Amino acid sequence: MLLKNGNNIWNEFLTFIKDKCSQAEFQNWIAPINVVENDEDDITLEVPNIFVQQYLIDNYKNELSSFLPVDKHGKPLIHFIITEQKLEKIEKNIENNIDEEDRSTSVESRFNTKLNENYTFADFIEGPSNQFVKSAAIGVATRPGKSYNPLFIYGGVGLGKTHLLHSIGHHAAQKKKKIRIQCITTEQFINDLVDSLRNKSVDQMKRFYRTLDILLVDDIQFLQNRLNFEEEFCNTFESLINQHKQVVITSDKPPSQLKLSERLIARMEWGLVANVGVPDLETRVAIIQYKAEKKGIRIPSKIAFFIAEHIFNNVRQLEGAINRLSAYSSSLQNEITEDIVEKSLSEMFQYVPQKKITVENILKSVSSMFNVRVQDLRGDSRTKDIAFPRQVAMYLAKELIHESLIKLASSFGGKTHSTLLHSWGKIRDQMKKDELLRRQVQMTKQNLEK
Numbered sequence: 095m096l097l098k099n100g101n102n103i104w105n106e107f108l109t110f111i112k113d114k115c116s117q118a119e120f121q122n123w124i125a126p127i128n129v130v131e132n133d134e135d136d137i138t139l140e141v142p143n144i145f146v147q148q149y150l151i152d153n154y155k156n157e158l159s160s161f162l163p164v165d166k167h168g169k170p171l172i173h174f175i176i177t178e179q180k181l182e183k184i185e186k187n188i189e190n191n192i193d194e195e196d197r198s199t200s201v202e203s204r205f206n207t208k209l210n211e212n213y214t215f216a217d218f219i220e221g222p223s224n225q226f227v228k229s230a231a232i233g234v235a236t237r238p239g240k241s242y243n244p245l246f247i248y249g250g251v252g253l254g255k256t257h258l259l260h261s262i263g264h265h266a267a268q269k270k271k272k273i274r275i276q277c278i279t280t281e282q283f284i285n286d287l288v289d290s291l292r293n294k295s296v297d298q299m300k301r302f303y304r305t306l307d308i309l310l311v312d313d314i315q316f317l318q319n320r321l322n323f324e325e326e327f328c329n330t331f332e333s334l335i336n337q338h339k340q341v342v343i344t345s346d347k348p349p350s351q352l353k354l355s356e357r358l359i360a361r362m363e364w365g366l367v368a369n370v371g372v373p374d375l376e377t378r379v380a381i382i383q384y385k386a387e388k389k390g391i392r393i394p395s396k397i398a399f400f401i402a403e404h405i406f407n408n409v410r411q412l413e414g415a416i417n418r419l420s421a422y423s424s425s426l427q428n429e430i431t432e433d434i435v436e437k438s439l440s441e442m443f444q445y446v447p448q449k450k451i452t453v454e455n456i457l458k459s460v461s462s463m464f465n466v467r468v469q470d471l472r473g474d475s476r477t478k479d480i481a482f483p484r485q486v487a488m489y490l491a492k493e494l495i496h497e498s499l500i501k502l503a504s505s506f507g508g509k510t511h512s513t514l515l516h517s518w519g520k521i522r523d524q525m526k527k528d529e530l531l532r533r534q535v536q537m538t539k540q541n542l543e544k
């Protein structure tokens with residue numbers, strides 16, 4: 095099929111391109127292309143399908159122009175022949191000859207994506223940041239296709255999106271044994287499509303997806319910039335929704351912020367868009383205690399708070415911390431103490447880059463935490479409701495601002511440095527025994543650093 099000189103030019107192009115893309119990309123996209131005809135004026139390439147043609151043009155237009163004949167505008171002169179069209183008839187015949195048994199085994203093999211056993215609703219700790227999305231997830235798992243469709247779950251890394259997705263799968267499967275569920279990452283969907291294109295089994299794949307009861311798709315953000323696949327995904331998606339089959343999608347951003355076609359974004363916004371937020375301190379503590387208990391280790395509440403205060407925006411990291419602690423404490427056969435935590439976890443702790451902290455910021459943050467006015471904190475009132483928060487502010491000022499005590503004290507409406515020192519000592523001592531105060535101080539600090 096290959097012609098002599100056409101082959102040469104094409105081979106030169108291939109050699110050049112090989113270094114420009116990954117091996118998988120090369121195998122999937124470039125290698126299947128054949129040169130059918132080539133002369134000085136143009137080149138005819140045979141491609142297995144339209145996706146490959148588009149891929150080549152989208153990604154390598156400039157390179158193609160340098161190697162192949164071009165028109166007067168500098169555009170590469172390529173004719174494409176699509177193998178699929180040529181083979182369509184043959185394919186049809188082959189397909190008709192596949193007996194039903196063969197077909198059903200290949201269909202079942204798509205069910206390989208296992209649901210993670212640990213990702214169930216029962217194992218998902220609820221708090222204000224995820225209550226809504228959890229109940230929406232339970233809703234669709236209980237009545238697939240009948241409540242929100244699609245359910246679109248978005249949120250940052252390690253906050254439980256995949257966990258919720260799998261929980262939906264478990265829950266629905268438990269309620270109805272014969273339900274057809276496919277839980278798949280976007281990457282797997284793309285690979286499946288690529289494989290089907292190569293094996294000329296796209297119809298089979300389409301048929302499979304269109305017979306599902308529930309499609310769970312993880313990390314749709316990976317569909318961005320994959321133009322060739324977006325359309326197929328969108329078709330699958332629409333066809334399921336039209337049949338009232340449940341679709342659930344997760345993403346790191348809400349639909350409107352994804353770089354996808356307007357059509358797909360609009361479809362994804364059809365149902366319910368729900369956010370998984372960062373769990374608050376109490377929820378993080380509950381997660382730590384739950385996971386520790388499952389591993390058979392006991393973490394005293396004080397320690398759980400200590401960890402939760404320092405690892406705050408990713409539940410996966412909290413788990414990592416527990417695993418580390420568990421290894422540490424079992425090797426030492428020790429009870430978990432603050433000391434062990436410091437030793438084993440310090441490099442995991444998050445220290446937010448320090449913003450420049452001023453007495454002014456501290457006063458504002460304390461004023462909103464304790465619900466008092468900044469001017470009262472600066473004033474002379476000795477009533478407890480005001481004097482106590484003032485002492486907290488002084489404590490924080492001494493802890494967080496490296497300035498002379500005299501200067502700091504004067505920023506509190508002209509107090510003396512011994513007042514400031516006294517306040518600092520008092521709060522420091524009280525924090526040792528007063529859990530609530532410790533948390534209030536911690537939260538005031540966190541607000542400051544935002």
Ligand code: ADP
Pocket residue numbers: 212213217218219220224249250251252253254255256257258381409410413
């Ligand atoms: P994402 O997909 O959002 O990146 P994952 O679902 O993979 O996050 O969650 C990361 C880890 O944190 C998982 O092991 C999961 O079980 C756990 N996790 C997240 N949120 C919770 C929660 N609310 N309760 C219990 N475990 C959670």
Ligand code: MG
Pocket residue numbers: 255256257312313
């Ligand atoms: Mg995930």
